[in-house]
Amino acid sequence: MRVVVAKVHENLFDGEALSLSARTVEGEVTILPKHEPYVATLAPG
Structure with missing residues (x-):
């Protein structure tokens, strides 16, 4: 699957992954x- 991790004006990562686990503010x-496309705000740290 394609994963994009981005800031407002910069992509930090744009590539392929088998899965993604992340800590979000939620x-x-x-x-x-x-799975459906998903957008979230990552938690600090």
């Missing part, structure tokens, strides 16, 4: 292939 999330 809690921990894991994204797997073939």
Whole structure:
């Protein structure tokens, strides 16, 4: 699946991944292939 991690005017990562786990301001999330597109604010740290 394609993963993009971005700031307002800069892509920090744009590439392929098998899965993604991240801590967002709403809690921990894991994204797997073939899921709906997802946008979240990452938690500091």
